[in-house]
Amino acid sequence: MQITDPYITLLQQELEQLKLQNSDLTSLLSDKSVLLNETNEKLKASTTLMEGLLSDQSIQLNTIVENSSLGIVLTEEGVFIKANKAFQQMLGYSQKELSEMTVKDVSHKGDFPASKSYLTKLNDGLINHFLIKKRYLKKNGRYITCNTNVSAVRDTEGKVKYQVAIIEDVTRKEEQSKMLNAINKLSISILGKRNLSAIAWEIVRITADHLGLEDCVVYAVDNDKQQLTQVAAYVNKCPMEHLIQNILTIPMGYGIVGSVAKTGIPELINDTSVDNRYIIDDKARLSELSVPIIVNNKVIGVIDSEHSQKDYFTQEHFKTFTNIANLAAAQFNNALSLIKEETARKENNKLLVKLKKSNEELENFAQVVSHDLKSPLRSMSAIISWIQEDNQDLLNPETTLNFERLHSKLDKMDHLINGILKYSSIDKINQTIQAVNIHQLVLDILQVIHVPAHIHVQIQGTLPSIDSNKFRMQQLFQNIISNAIKYIDKPKGVVQISAITKGNNVIYKIEDNGIGIEKKYHNKIFEIFETLETSEGHATGIGLSIVKKIINSFKGEIWLESGVGKGTTFYIKLQKKILDSEKDFIFD
Amino acid sequence: MQSELFKILLVEDDQIERLKFERAISKLDHTFDLLVAKNGEEALAICLDKNPHLIFLDLNMPKMNGLEFLFELKNTPIISYIPVMILTTSDNQQDKMEAYKLGIAGYVLKPLRYPEYVLNIKTIIDYWTINELV
Numbered sequence: 001m002q003i004t005d006p007y008i009t010l011l012q013q014e015l016e017q018l019k020l021q022n023s024d025l026t027s028l029l030s031d032k033s034v035l036l037n038e039t040n041e042k043l044k045a046s047t048t049l050m051e052g053l054l055s056d057q058s059i060q061l062n063t064i065v066e067n068s069s070l071g072i073v074l075t076e077e078g079v080f081i082k083a084n085k086a087f088q089q090m091l092g093y094s095q096k097e098l099s100e101m102t103v104k105d106v107s108h109k110g111d112f113p114a115s116k117s118y119l120t121k122l123n124d125g126l127i128n129h130f131l132i133k134k135r136y137l138k139k140n141g142r143y144i145t146c147n148t149n150v151s152a153v154r155d156t157e158g159k160v161k162y163q164v165a166i167i168e169d170v171t172r173k174e175e176q177s178k179m180l181n182a183i184n185k186l187s188i189s190i191l192g193k194r195n196l197s198a199i200a201w202e203i204v205r206i207t208a209d210h211l212g213l214e215d216c217v218v219y220a221v222d223n224d225k226q227q228l229t230q231v232a233a234y235v236n237k238c239p240m241e242h243l244i245q246n247i248l249t250i251p252m253g254y255g256i257v258g259s260v261a262k263t264g265i266p267e268l269i270n271d272t273s274v275d276n277r278y279i280i281d282d283k284a285r286l287s288e289l290s291v292p293i294i295v296n297n298k299v300i301g302v303i304d305s306e307h308s309q310k311d312y313f314t315q316e317h318f319k320t321f322t323n324i325a326n327l328a329a330a331q332f333n334n335a336l337s338l339i340k341e342e343t344a345r346k347e348n349n350k351l352l353v354k355l356k357k358s359n360e361e362l363e364n365f366a367q368v369v370s371h372d373l374k375s376p377l378r379s380m381s382a383i384i385s386w387i388q389e390d391n392q393d394l395l396n397p398e399t400t401l402n403f404e405r406l407h408s409k410l411d412k413m414d415h416l417i418n419g420i421l422k423y424s425s426i427d428k429i430n431q432t433i434q435a436v437n438i439h440q441l442v443l444d445i446l447q448v449i450h451v452p453a454h455i456h457v458q459i460q461g462t463l464p465s466i467d468s469n470k471f472r473m474q475q476l477f478q479n480i481i482s483n484a485i486k487y488i489d490k491p492k493g494v495v496q497i498s499a500i501t502k503g504n505n506v507i508y509k510i511e512d513n514g515i516g517i518e519k520k521y522h523n524k525i526f527e528i529f530e531t532l533e534t535s536e537g538h539a540t541g542i543g544l545s546i547v548k549k550i551i552n553s554f555k556g557e558i559w560l561e562s563g564v565g566k567g568t569t570f571y572i573k574l575q576k577k578i579l580d581s582e583k584d585f586i587f588d
Numbered sequence: 589m590q591s592e593l594f595k596i597l598l599v600e601d602d603q604i605e606r607l608k609f610e611r612a613i614s615k616l617d618h619t620f621d622l623l624v625a626k627n628g629e630e631a632l633a634i635c636l637d638k639n640p641h642l643i644f645l646d647l648n649m650p651k652m653n654g655l656e657f658l659f660e661l662k663n664t665p666i667i668s669y670i671p672v673m674i675l676t677t678s679d680n681q682q683d684k685m686e687a688y689k690l691g692i693a694g695y696v697l698k699p700l701r702y703p704e705y706v707l708n709i710k711t712i713i714d715y716w717t718i719n720e721l722v
Binding site: 370371374375377378379381382383384385386407410411414418421 | 602608678701703
């Protein structure tokens with residue numbers, strides 16, 4: 001059977017179609033392949049780029065880590081994998097040394113419990129990081145205090161693979177705050193303390209305690225004996241009172257303390273083994289800090305501390321000690337001036353009491369004396385009178401005159417005694433202060449005292465009233481006016497009384513045309529028992545001293561202008577108003 | 589009218605002062621019975637014994653002084669009525685106040701001059717005797 005044409009044609013058509021499709025597919029495939037290749041190339045390029053970028057980032061990160069001032073470490077199960085320069089410098093170990101060490105090796109045992117509790121939480125996935133303040137042991141055996149920030153790096157399963165810790169050395173900061181604290185504490189605790197020993201004990205206690213020093217000693221400088229004496233000592237947080245009992249004295253200039261006392265310059269010795277001035281106390285210590293306490297440019301004491309390690313004392317210690325010394329000096333200065341003030345006050349009080357007592361004694365003395373003096377006077381006067389009486393007919397005129405002279409002298413004596421009595425009792429009379437009408441007071445006085453007919457007393461204007469004591473003012477003006485009248489030698493005597501007011505002061509002016517007073521006597525006349533040579537009769541020399549005493553007690557002033565033959569003008573200055581607060585002091 | 593003399597008690601430790609007083613009253617018109625005590629103790633005894641009409645009392649005396657005597661006198665009922673004149677040289681304000689508080693008839697400062705003294709005493713005694721007679 002022959003294949004019919006239509007089929008063949010159809011088959012051929014199909015075949016052509018297939019061929020066509022095949023070639024399409026091939027070209028598509030080859031196209032795809034090119035694309036793939038291109039993509040692949042691109043991918044390669046981008047990978048290279050990525051790799052480059054990644055390595056750049058890594059370098060940058062490393063740079064940051066390496067140059068950070070903070071210590072940064074990477075640990076794996078407590079072993080140092082990587083530690084930056086800062087951390088190496090902090091502890092004094094190299095990277096190589098550290099890589100063979102564990103975190104435990106450089107940690108203070110006392111901080112283990114706190115660290116452990118945090119690490120457990122970290123491992124359990126409860127926290128991802130924590131901050132702890134802990135102490136690290138340096139290669140040189142010293143500890144530093146650091147703030148440590150620990151973060152966990154976990155694997156895909158969430159298990160801690162690495163730990164990254166960022167560590168900041170806060171030793172200095174802590175020290176600074178400790179020292180500041182110490183200074184603050186000290187400034188409060190020595191406040192009000194007066195003696196060297198009490199202040200010294202506070203210094204050693206607080207300084208040693210707060211700064212964690214091995215010892216601290218305060219020496220007092222005896223400038224007379226040229227030596228230093230221990231007054232307070234603290235060793236390993238114990239007051240060494242027994243040590244003070246066997247007092248250690250150091251000659252001035254001897255040893256480090258002695259030379260600081262001599263020069264007044266503080267010293268920080270980093271290695272005492274190379275300082276030939278160093279004196280071994282109870283045992284040799286390798287570093288020493290010695291600071292003088294200076295008051296009024298004189299070294300009065302030295303604060304000293306020693307430490308078993310070399311290079312122990314820092315500039316912070318030095319500054320702190322200097323501050324403490326200054327603080328102590330200021331306190332001593334305060335105390336000294338307080339003591340001085342107190343002594344002065346005590347001395348003053350003693351004097352006041354003494355004065356008061358002697359015043360009282362004087363008063364009593366005057367009372368007693370005047371009584372005892374008056375009695376014989378009276379007796380003498382009486383006996384003389386009897387002799388006169390009994391022998392009236394036998395006495396010649398001269399004898400009678402002599403008897404009169406005797407009486408006159410006795411009168412003068414009696415006057416004197418009364419004057420003493422008045423003077424001594426000035427402080428005794430009623431001491432009320434009130435407004436005193438001086439004008440009326442003077443008018444009253446003029447009624448009472450004897451004014452001879454040839455003397456005219458004038459009051460010009462109205463004399464102002466003042467706050468005062470009436471009795472005193474009466475004594476004052478009566479004495480002054482009597483005095484003016486007494487010494488008038490002119491046939492026509494004039495006494496003028498006037499006053500002017502100046503602010504709170506009134507100046508009373510009492511002017512006479514009497515005999516006048518020589519300039520050289522102007523001050524003398526106010527002294528007790530001073531009567532001038534020219535005076536006659538009843539002058540006791542007490543009157544003006546009473547005047548002066550009264551004026552003084554009112555804080556007033558008295559002065560005079562006078563010339564021989566020209567008369568005398570007395571000026572009396574007194575306060576017009578006396579404040580209540582001042583009244584109490586008037587009679588003190 | 590009483591027949592007995594007017595009795596004056598002088599309490600004074602100073603001999604001359606006593607003489608002075610005696611001499612002064614001897615010049616007066618009346619005659620008196622003058623009793624004398626040298627201190628407060630003696631004076632108190634005399635007061636109780638003799639009941640004087642008037643007492644002149646000095647203040648400064650040994651043993652019992654004037655103020656002490658005055659206190660005793662004024663606190664002893666049967667003699668507390670006797671008038672007392674203080675006759676003294678003391679012008680001490682406190683003494684004066686004290687004496688007036690205890691109750692006195694007067695406070696006389698002894699004048700220095702004898703004639704004045706005599707006059708003073710005369711005036712006082714005249715006053716009291718006239719009172720007594722009335």
